[in-house]
Amino acid sequence: MTQPLIKATNLVRTYAVRRGLFGKITPVRAVDGVSLSVMPGETLGIVGESGSGKSTLGRMLLGIDPAQGGSVSFEGSAMPRLGTAEWRALRARMQLVYQDPLAALDKRLPISVQIGEPLEIHRLLPKNERRARVEELMAAVGLRRDQAERFPHELSGGQRQRAVIARALASRPDLLVCDEPVAALDVSIQAQVVNMLRDLQESQRIAMVFISHDLKVVRNVADRVAVMYLGHIVEEASSDVIFASPRHPYTKALASSVPVPGKKLEGRLILQGEPPNPADRPSGCPFHPRCPIAADICRTARPALQTVAPQRNVACHMVTPHTVAIAA
Amino acid sequence: MRPNLVELRGLTVAFDGTPVLHGIDLDVAPGEALGLVGESGCGKSVTWLAALGLLPGKATVTGSVKVVGREMLGRPRPVLEGIRGGRIAMIFQDPSSSLNPVLKVGRQIVEALRLHRGLVGQAAKAEAIRLLDLVGIPDASRRFDIFPHEFSGGQSQRVMIAMALAGQPDLLIADEPTTALDATIQAQILDLLAALRAETGMATVFISHDLGAVSQVCERVCVMYSGRIVEAGPIDTLFEAPRHPYTRGLFDAIPRLDGPRARLIPIPGTVPNPKDMPSGCAFSPRCARSSDACNESVPALVAQAEGRSLACRNPVPGQPVKPTRQKLLEAVL
Structure with missing residues (x-):
């Protein structure tokens, strides 16, 4: 088996945020123990709502945002420190595309x-x-x-x-990190740029990390998708199955909330409440206050990301290899 | 049939002499949910800003805007203010810039209640709390006294909707109300808008670039391109069989969440610059079906079957007769 192009292990990034003008400084864990890897030529999609830590994760993969815990390795060797000559040399092989081209x-x-x-x-x-x-x-x-x-x-x-x-x-470059590259574009132009990215990726075999809140675009671009919620990956699977048969209750709600032209509002799963403030993280599973199937264990223990089926990881107490077998 | 709430006739807008809206005819019936879709710069927002007299002075507006039979264009500000807010309310994409950051949220809603309904004191406060509750702000009586920055984006949009409802409007114009919100929150706000309409019977005009969002809250839809309506009709008819090549192109360009990972079908080229419009149909340079005639003159918006209207010389053929209907025909014959 070939080794991953880039591999992140247990990444943690904490920002210090002052609440109010004279308030005390509280740490905010933007990325909280994320592990992932991208193979050469593969496209990994990262989806999540604002504040889920997906952009911070993208920057950490490139070493722009230093990790406070965990590590990133590129082709098996550790990511050099930000600003060093080695890091700069490596940056030629990994590039970043932002949402707003006018600012870039x-x-x-x-x-x-x-x-x-x-x-x-x-x-x-x-x-x-x-x-x-x-x-x-x-x-x-x-x-x-x-x-x-x-x-x-x-x-x-x-x-x-x-x-x-x-x-x-x-x-x-061998790796392109795209952070919401088509979010600011109109639908007809968005399709042009998405097709172009796919063509380039196929012809030049560039690995890509594609960060977006738009599930439909991610489905079209990515081979594999990781869903983030409040700094954690809650589900990871191939883009062919993750939205078609989501397992984590958050992925289910996310997939159900995508408005499809010609489809009415009825029968959609609508979540109650809003994502919690990252500075005021709930105990246990970060999703439990909004989760329709939360049980007692969800309020106390944080579920680990575990493999429930081949190529499929889910972090949920209610989804285990066992329950999947019963459901199937 | 009750008279139309709003009637736009030949509405045009020019900025510094450059025309951006080329004659819009549009009716909104009482209680109706109408969607306006199109890409940036197509004039979907400008249409309503012009209709309500909200454009800056450098804009030249001509045509006619009638609200319940009364002409709005060219009226002095006090007359307009009596109609706006009272009969028509508008909410925008960015709720945080529409709220005053230094005033408590409750006070801002009370202000709207005083202006439009003359409510003051405890009566106004009670009504404001009822409105906040109606739009789904949890713990409304306590949150009456907090500042806008303490609300999240989704909650700010709920507050804006509460404020819009303060005047008990007959028509709510929502300009991209969910664009800045996250997917799960967007679903909540769309749900809220549909529920409020069912409860209050007010008409809604929903302006959006998202065909999916429009189909969830609207009954009728107008597709705009470069300052003109190119296709309009009941949402089911239009979405089942889009006939204008632009509408069709918009559908093809949207990636699908289900099904195989097919290549997208983009619309080639870009939207024309209003200062340098093509002669004839504005879409013809990007259109696969255009002919020589398309470059000569602008096609008019003509009424078709099933309540559809269409401005195209070479429309996409309508779908063949559905199998069920064909079977019925065979049975009859």
């Missing part, structure tokens, strides 16, 4: 210069070859050659995101 691009530089910047920073190509590589990258993401000298404000939202993706691909 420099307003005062034409996009062709920005797309070529990683080549310069990582000294990847001699100067005379850079131009050809930039043209090749622009063609790969579907930008026209005459758009090379445009400034970010002269492009549409979809075109800007294409430029950001071209820049991320410039150093031929």
Whole structure:
């Protein structure tokens, strides 16, 4: 078996948050003991609501946000410390794409210069070859050659995101972390960018961590999906089965809450209440206050993520390999 | 039949001389739930901001907006204010920017109650608590005295809905009310909007880019593209067999949660710039079915069978007669 490209073990990230102007500082566990791995060329989708820690997790995988507990390894060796020369060299092999392309691009530089910047920073190509590589990258993401000298404000939202993706691909990365890359785009443009990401991923065998709140997009892009709730992974399975037959009650509610065109409101599972404040985390299972099937044990003990079926992990006291067998 | 609540006729809007809305004709019947869908810049929000006189001064608005038979356009502010809020209320995408951060939530609702219904003192407070309770704020009497920042996004949107209901409006216009909310909270708010409509009998106009959300709360839907309505009709008819190539394209572009991981079918190109509109049909440069005639003039919105209207020269063929109906026909013959 090949080794994972990137592997995270028991990651913990805590932010210190001051509540109120003179309030005392309370620790907020944004990511609380997350383990995952991504194989070369594989796409892992991470879904969850705001505050679930999915963006923090993405940043931790790249070493941008230092882990306070646990570790990340890239191709089997430990992630170098943030800011060191080794880390910088490694960053050429792992890139990040954010939601807002306008904020990620420099307003005062034409996009062709920005797309070529990683080549310069990582000294990847001699100067005379850079131009050809930039043209090749622009063609790969579907930008026209005459758009090379445009400034970010002269492009549409979809075109800007294409430029950001071209820049991320410039150093031929092995891993791309995309944090809500299509959330700000209209449906018709979103489909263009999603298709483009899938094509690039297939043709260049880039591994991808695709973070999004949009279940439909994740279903389409990812091979495997991890569902996060309040800093934990609550369910992990292949994207073919996780939304079609969710096991964790939270995944069930999430899948049921996706509005499908032409389908009425009736028969949907609507959760009561809201996700708890991460600074005021409930005891036991973080989902129990909203869970329709919570029992006494859920209020006291936190369920561990365990394998309930092949390729399928669930963190729920009510879902065990045993109960699954009965249900099936 | 009761007269229409709102009648828009030939409504146009131009910003600094650039037309962005090219003549909207639209009726809202009492108690009806109407959806307006389209992508950013199609004019779905501008239509209602213009109708309510909420656009900035640089906007030129022409046409006619009648609310229960009374013309709204060009009326002085006091007249408009009597109609807005009292008969029509509007909620927006970002609830936290619509609430005053330095006033307690209860006081803001009481203010609306005083303005629209003349309630003061304990009566106003009791009514405000009833409204907060109605929109599903837990422990409403205690939370009457807290500030907006202490509410989450979903709860702020509930507070905005409570405030909109303060004037007992005949029409609630909801502009992307669930876009900024998480999936499970979005489902709660859609559920709330549907329940409130059933309870109060008010009409709802639901503006959204999300075809899925629209189909959950609306009976009729208008699809807009580049400042025009391109297709309209009852939600079941339109969603079962979209006939305008743009509507069809929107459906094809949405990834599915079930079924195989098929490639998406995007609409090629981008929305035209309002300053540089194509001649003829605005969608023709992106349309697979366009012909030479499409580039010559703009197709009019024409009424079709089953309450549908359509603005297209080469529409997607309607679905073949359903098997059940065919069987019935055979039985009759």
